Amino acid sequence: MTEYRFHAKNEEGSEELGRLLAGVLSPGSVVALIGTLGAGKTRLVQAVAAAMGIAHDKVTSPTFVLVNEYVGGRLPIYHFDTYRLRDEDEFIELGPEEYFASNGITFVEWADRFENCLPPERLTVRIEVLGAQEREFIISANSGYYEAAIHELGCLST
Ligand SMILES: Nc1ncnc2c1ncn2[C@@H]1O[C@H](COP(=O)(O)OP(=O)(O)OP(=O)(O)O)[C@@H](O)[C@H]1O
Numbered sequence: 689m690t691e692y693r694f695h696a697k698n699e700e701g702s703e704e705l706g707r708l709l710a711g712v713l714s715p716g717s718v719v720a721l722i723g724t725l726g727a728g729k730t731r732l733v734q735a736v737a738a739a740m741g742i743a744h745d746k747v748t749s750p751t752f753v754l755v756n757e758y759v760g761g762r763l764p765i766y767h768f769d770t771y772r773l774r775d776e777d778e779f780i781e782l783g784p785e786e787y788f789a790s791n792g793i794t795f796v797e798w799a800d801r802f803e804n805c806l807p808p809e810r811l812t813v814r815i816e817v818l819g820a821q822e823r824e825f826i827i828s829a830n831s832g833y834y835e836a837a838i839h840e841l842g843c844l845s846t
């Protein structure tokens with residue numbers, strides 16, 4: 689298990705992490721996002737999308753849509769919100785396997801609710817709210833490809 693911690697003093701800090709992530713993720717990556725309401729899960733997806741060249745105003749919280757697809761950037765981005773889903777069956781009905789197997793980057797908000805439905809190999813980003821704008825990101829992985837991505841992230845940010 690490899691872990692990397694990133695401290696963001698404010699929203700610009702989170703945006704910087706999004707840029708770094710965009711640089712180390714490759715086609716087919718799956719990112720599990722964990723954090724309370726308003727922690728900044730959607731904000732991080734926006735930052736990655738912006739770094740991929742997708743207009744910021746296109747990226748909104750998918751709370752009502754459940755899956756948003758952002759295309760036109762360097763890689764397609766798929767963004768699941770699972771907050772309103774009642775159970776694993778409802779998640780599976782959205783067809784996540786197809787997204788996981790695609791060449792895009794797939795983000796899943798509230799991933800801790802659907803761990804059994806996620807690919808075993810994935811990047812996990814846990815967001816802790818430390819203050820009005822202060823956040824701690826704990827990024828972890830337990831497989832070779834994502835561990836390498838985390839190492840790269842550590843090198844890029846120093
Ligand atoms: N350092 C920060 N990083 C991210 N967002 C921040 C930060 N500081 C303040 N914010 C604010 O916190 C909010 C984060 O909202 P966001 O929609 O990204 O949260 P979320 O985790 O996706 O919540 P939800 O579970 O409701 O989908 C935004 O209003 C943003 O402006």
Ligand SMILES: [Mg+2]
Pocket residue numbers: 729730731749750769797
């Ligand atoms: Mg959100």
